[in-house]
Amino acid sequence: xxxxxxxxxxxxxxxxxxxxxxxxxxxxxxxxxxxxxxxxxxxxxxxxxxxxxxxxxxxxxxxxxxxxxxxxxxxxxxxxxxxxxxxxxxxxxxxxxxxxxxxxxxxxxxxxxxxxxxxxxxxxxxxxxxxxxxxxxxxxxxxxxxxxxxxxxxxxxxxxxxxxxxxxxxxxxxxxxxxxxxxxxxxxxxxxxxxxxxxxxxxxxxxxxxxxxxxxxxxxxxxxxxxxxxxxxxxxxxxxxxxxxxxxxxxxxxxxxxxxxxxxxxxxxxxxxxxxxxxxxxxxxxxxxxxxxxxxxxxxxxxxxxxxxxxxxxxxxxxxxxxxxxxxxxxxxxxxxxxxxxxxxxxxxxxxxxxxxxxxxxxxxxxxxxxxxxxxxxxxxxxxxxxxxxxxxxxxxxxxxxxxxxxxxxxxxxxxxxxxxxxxxxxxxxxxxxxxxxxxxxxxxxxxxxxxxxxxxxxxxxxxxxxxxxxxxxxxxxxxxxxxxxxxxxxxxxxxxxxxxxxxxxxxxxxxxxxxxxxxxxxxxxxxxxxxxxxxxxxxxxxxxxxxxxxxxxxxxxxxxxxxxxxxxxxxxxxxxxxxxxxxxxxxxxxxxxxxxxxxxxxxxxxxxxxxxxxxxxxxxxxxxxxxxxxxxxxxxxxxxxxxxxxxxxxxxxxxxxxxxxxxxxxxxxxxxxxx
Amino acid sequence: xxxxxxxxxxxxxxxxxxxxxxxxxxxxxxxxxxxxxxxxxxxxxxxxxxxxxxxxxxxxxxxxxxxxxxxxxxxxxxxxxxxxxxxxxxxxxxxxxxxxxxxxxxxxxxxxxxxxxxxxxxxxxxxxxxxxxxxxxxxxxxxxxxxxxxxxxxxxxxxxxxxxxxxx
Numbered sequence: 040x041x042x043x044x045x046x047x048x049x050x051x052x053x054x055x056x057x058x059x060x061x062x063x064x065x066x067x068x069x070x071x072x073x074x075x076x077x078x079x080x081x082x083x084x085x086x087x088x089x090x091x092x093x094x095x096x097x098x099x100x101x102x103x104x105x106x107x108x109x110x111x112x113x114x115x116x117x118x119x120x121x122x123x124x125x126x127x128x129x130x131x132x133x134x135x136x137x138x139x140x141x142x143x144x145x146x147x148x149x150x151x152x153x154x155x156x157x158x159x160x161x162x163x164x165x166x167x168x169x170x171x172x173x174x175x176x177x178x179x180x181x182x183x184x185x186x187x188x189x190x191x192x193x194x195x196x197x198x199x200x201x202x203x204x205x206x207x208x209x210x211x212x213x214x215x216x217x218x219x220x221x222x223x224x225x226x227x228x229x230x231x232x233x234x235x236x237x238x239x240x241x242x243x244x245x246x247x248x249x250x251x252x253x254x255x256x257x258x259x260x261x262x263x264x265x266x267x268x269x270x271x272x273x274x275x276x277x278x279x280x281x282x283x284x285x286x287x288x289x290x291x292x293x294x295x296x297x298x299x300x301x302x303x304x305x306x307x308x309x310x311x312x313x314x315x316x317x318x319x320x321x322x323x324x325x326x327x328x329x330x331x332x333x334x335x336x337x338x339x340x341x342x343x344x345x346x347x348x349x350x351x352x353x354x355x356x357x358x359x360x361x362x363x364x365x366x367x368x369x370x371x372x373x374x375x376x377x378x379x380x381x382x383x384x385x386x387x388x389x390x391x392x393x394x395x396x397x398x399x400x401x402x403x404x405x406x407x408x409x410x411x412x413x414x415x416x417x418x419x420x421x422x423x424x425x426x427x428x429x430x431x432x433x434x435x436x437x438x439x440x441x442x443x444x445x446x447x448x449x450x451x452x453x454x455x456x457x458x459x460x461x462x463x464x465x466x467x468x469x470x471x472x473x474x475x476x477x478x479x480x481x482x483x484x485x486x487x488x489x490x491x492x493x494x495x496x497x498x499x500x501x502x503x504x505x506x507x508x509x510x511x512x513x514x515x516x517x518x519x520x521x522x523x524x525x526x527x528x529x530x531x532x533x534x535x536x537x538x539x540x541x542x543x544x545x546x547x548x549x550x551x552x553x554x555x556x557x558x559x560x561x562x563x564x565x566x567x568x569x570x571x572x573x574x575x576x577x578x579x580x581x582x583x584x585x586x587x588x589x590x591x592x593x594x595x596x597x598x599x600x601x602x603x604x605x606x607x608x609x610x611x612x613x614x615x616x617x618x619x620x621x622x623x624x625x626x627x628x629x630x631x632x633x634x635x636x637x638x639x640x641x642x643x644x645x646x647x648x649x650x651x652x653x654x655x656x657x658x659x660x661x662x663x664x665x666x667x668x669x670x671x672x673x674x675x676x677x678x679x680x681x682x683x684x685x686x687x688x689x690x691x692x693x694x695x696x697x698x699x700x701x702x703x704x705x706x707x708x709x710x711x712x713x714x715x
Numbered sequence: 716x717x718x719x720x721x722x723x724x725x726x727x728x729x730x731x732x733x734x735x736x737x738x739x740x741x742x743x744x745x746x747x748x749x750x751x752x753x754x755x756x757x758x759x760x761x762x763x764x765x766x767x768x769x770x771x772x773x774x775x776x777x778x779x780x781x782x783x784x785x786x787x788x789x790x791x792x793x794x795x796x797x798x799x800x801x802x803x804x805x806x807x808x809x810x811x812x813x814x815x816x817x818x819x820x821x822x823x824x825x826x827x828x829x830x831x832x833x834x835x836x837x838x839x840x841x842x843x844x845x846x847x848x849x850x851x852x853x854x855x856x857x858x859x860x861x862x863x864x865x866x867x868x869x870x871x872x873x874x875x876x877x878x879x880x881x882x883x
Contacts, residue, residue, distance in 0.1 A: 128751060155754030162759050685809065704767050
């Protein structure tokens with residue numbers, strides 16, 4: 040349900056005569072008043088028409104300060120309040136609440152920034168005083184055009200949809216369920232676990248990754264409030280916060296819980312394909328289990344590979360396998376959505392550090408698969424005769440790249456951000472190799488070691504003590520990997536070492552491990568569907584990196600884990616728990632309140648040209664076919680005002696920023712300016 | 716206040732002691748916060764730029780800018796989030812499309828290109844914002860007072876329309 044604010048007046052002049060404006064100017068303990076002559080500003084403003092009170096106070100945000108505002112509103116019957124103080128980003132909400140406590144509509148308040156944008160940036164006190172006067176004068180003219188607005192209230196369907204069944208999605212689903220929320224978890228792959236399943240041990244604890252994962256999966260799937268759907272693809276989504284309807288398509292698994300002889304079914308399959316779980320280091324069958332102990336513990340059929348030859352069916356006597364199973368579609372109704380779509384490891388370009396040319400150049404992810412005792416080689420590293428004797432790690436592959444130095448990616452950009460997990464991950468793997476094979480010589484080519492997390496630095500210390508050789512390269516001249524014409528080792532890594540003043544280093548290697556970066560998993564369809572903001576690094580962008588770190592600008596959609604940026608497991612779980620608690624809080628409110636600064640169409644003026652439909656980033660405007668006019672969905676509109684600037688008939692106005700209000704501000708600021 | 720009154724009252728010739736009057740339209744999420752960042756860092760810039768806050772640079776109707784010039788602004792700045800960082804996904808794409816067109820129109824209407832500046836300023840670019848204000852103020856100061864209504868009258872075009880795009 041949406042409550043509509045009153046009609047949005049273009050002129051609003053009817054308020055002008057009745058306006059009783061109170062202006063409160065803050066000293067901010069000298070932060071403002073040391074530069075701006077606040078007393079003089081107050082006197083000047085007090086002379087303006089409509090201003091009933093113009094006064095100053097030492098700290099308006101303090102209890103006595105707020106008390107003064109409340110008292111004066113009641114005492115003088117103020118119906119407009121202006122506070123000139125710090126930035127509205129700091130205390131606008133504080134003062135809106137103050138105004139509301141005094142019984143005045145909180146949107147009949149205006150915040151003027153005379154600290155960050157006047158006293159702190161202006162050297163000349165006289166000029167600062169004049170500027171403050173101008174800005175407050177503009178606010179006085181602006182508030183005359185303000186109209187009371189109500190926050191929009193939308194009721195919330197008490198169910199959550201979590202998209203992505205990796206560690207972040209699992210933790211978010213678990214936390215939501217533990218708070219008593221109904222949760223549906225959808226995963227695109229046939230198995231849960233995501234990237235963590237592909238790890239062997241976790242830093243900084245060294246615990247078994249799959250054990251940790253298994254515990255979370257058990258908590259999730261055993262919870263009666265959680266419904267897990269694997270093999271599911273999001274087709275489309277409509278609705279807004281409180282009332283999302285997401286249509287999914289569930290691909291046929293091909294096998295079901297009646298299948299008993301699972302190993303026989305897999306063994307009988309004659310078709311082979313590259314096993315993406317081992318990053319291409321092994322092969323798997325068309326009917327397969329992703330990893331030992333995976334959930335669901337039922338094989339799935341890869342229909343791209345399966346020829347429907349029926350051999351698996353024969354092997355198990357026909358029970359539990361259905362090669363004719365059809366895809367199903369269903370609609371999920373939820374009040375909120377958590378995106379936990381995760382990341383992909385950076386795939387080096389062909390020839391980047393010899394990748395693709397030399398088979399002994401592998402990525403860190405592949406090395407981790409090789410180190411896994413349950414991995415493709417049973418934990419052995421490749422070498423012609425036994426184990427390798429020399430291993431080189433190269434850091435920052437596909438991370439912290441420099442425009443003009445590194446080759447551009449297919450999207451035309453370089454990966455200039457730090458992938459954060461690869462330094463500790465590489466050292467973790469290097470120490471594991473050292474523990475198993477003390478005789479192996481390990482060289483680590485890096486630009487900076489960023490073992491930033493709690494307990495991560497220990498890896499660097501241990502690596503140094505364990506005799507791992509560190510060579511620091513200049514990022515503008517990254518190392519080169521070449522074939523080695525002589526000697527035992529097939530590869531040669533060349534660079535100049537900054538730690539020895541640029542000495543040229545030539546290091547033979549049996550294995551070169553590229554500590555590759557992290558890129559967001561491709562979710563371009565979801566980005567379009569949920570109107571997600573995306574940063575220049577292609578990761579999803581939160582509303583505010585510090586104050587609202589797990590919310591998208593689209594109300595009711597939350598971010599969990601590495602879809603938002605490179606994170607280790609600790610951080611991904613923390614983000615997931617944060618997203619779960621933010622969404623649980625929203626669901627618990629039963630109703631959501633939203634700022635009322637939305638767009639409104641004047642039905643008289645609208646000509647139905649549909650120009651606004653083409654500019655709205657949220658598809659919030661539709662055309663009412665019977666009346667031939669544009670209609671704004673109040674729940675969907677986020678209040679950017681782009682349509683208001685676009686409408687050729689000025690039929691769309693934005694509450695709080697309508698033409699009359701902004702124009703009043705422009706004109707008041709320019710009072711006294713020379714016209715010729 | 717009646718518009719005619721302002722016109723008469725403000726119609727003073729450019730004299731010594733003239734200071735440029737510049738209006739800056741800033742989006743709330745990036746550029747306004749960037750301007751705040753300049754303040755938090757105590758960077759100093761000239762007091763000639765008065766900031767008007769809108770939620771998104773996509774809200775900045777070209778008519779707001781012409782109105783500012785018609786009311787005596789010597790310069791106008793428009794700042795928004797960098798492309799790719801828009802809080803509203805693509806509001807700034809519309810700004811990017813509009814502003815160059817507007818600039819050409821303004822030149823046709825007798826306003827020097829240096830008087831109208833369109834730049835992206837992120838929430839972290841306090842230094843860039845302060846530098847921009849210094850540069851724009853200096854450029855406009857060098858150009859002298861605009862007095863656009865007078866300029867238009869001299870061209871015989873009249874400025875009634877541009878003064879009041881929405882009527883009184």
